[in-house]
Amino acid sequence: MKTRYLLLALVTVLAVVSSGRWLANAVAADTSAQSVSGVVKFEGTAPKPTQINMSTDPNCKSSSPATTEDVVVGANDSLEGVVVYVADGLGDRTFQPPAQPAVLEQKGCQYRPHVVALQANQKLNVVNSDATTHNIHPSPANNRESNTIQPPGVPLELSFAREEIAIPVKCNVHPWMRGYIAVFKHPYFAVTGKDGSFELKDLPPGSYTITAWHGKLGTQSQKVTVSAGQSQKLEFAFK
């Protein structure tokens, strides 16, 4: 008899959990065009990028000298390669990955972009545009590791099942090649470009924790509340 009650309790819990999820999805459908946007700045003296010596592989030589991309500061102190994303506030909504793959290109023996962001289970199209062979070696903490050789022009597709911010990726053959793959369980993320700007589009109304992540400079978070039809501006500053 006892086990019967236990089973009954299990069934009830399952039913409640699944109906809660259904409700959350119904709420998520009710969105209008509000966004959170802004810029990420670097305060203080920007570190000088160092030149990379690629002489071990003659096929890596590019027209312009390559420099490290650990901290890339542009005009007006804008900080490039920062991932800005919703860290909290979406509840237990679930999101389907987009059909369009994200792209990570190996060009001039560097990763383009240095930081790529995508959704869990979205395809990552890895492209080798160089005249040399790379190996693509992500070292995740919460996803499957893989390590694949990629000669010029050979296609390669990766995907990651779980959220992880962010997975370091490297090429062991060319040890200066370092990048990051940020994986999210939702579509509310952006990576800053040269102008340091970001925009998180079509957020459902609600209160959120917005986090900015940088591979070398750490993370920062801010709280923001968006109401229907109202967009918010945020600014992050790293030192």
Add this chain to the structure above:
Amino acid sequence: MRIMAHKMSVTAAFFILFSGLSSYAQESHIGSLTGKAKHGKALYQRYCIFCHGPQGDGNGESAPYLDPKPRDFTKATFKCRSTPSGDLPLDSDLYDTITRGVHASGMPSWRPLLRQERADLVAYIKTFSPRFQEEQPVAPIQIPPEPATSAESVKRGGQLFQSMNCGLCHGKEGRGNGPSAASLTDTRGYPIRPFDLTSGTRLKCGDSEAGIFRDLTTGLDGTPMPSFASALKPDQIWDLVHYIATLRAAAKLADKR
């Protein structure tokens, strides 16, 4: 009431299935052998714990003195597998590694243990990572019959050795001294040396030609050695194997002189 009974039976079925799966994860199956984790535990504590540690995380008492470091079983990342890059090894892969030992490391051959004991150890090692319960076992890679080696095959293999950038780590002559060699680390961040392919006939994951084919296809997980499965056709991998065999043969001849 009838619906409730139905729901209960469905839940019960899940329950049975789940407990069935978890007990399966407490076992290993190698040929006709069935290993049991509860028996493996005592063996582990007697033979393995000093290097691999009580938690199986590779932090045993002897670990600080070892290079390369003992395997961290909690990550379920294994060098010597017959499965694709990133996938779990087969039970027989772990059994073979225990039996053979790992050349150029602190891991000895455990052939002196009974076959049943080695199977029990495999079952226990699998309990350190939840991956063995969460993930479905995958099919091993296929090793097609080896075409006969020839001067042409060796030549093609030599060209692949160059175009695949093997030499940047393993060195132009395969001596493990390529320009990127000093920068290499394993996924735990410890320095790792690319294998000196001229050092003799013994390799980490078995010495046969088919073994080299397998290593090139699967890659050695947790190390910088990648998988060539998507980049090369089986015939090309055999060419590469034939070329690597000449590096080993050259070393053998040198040893005899």
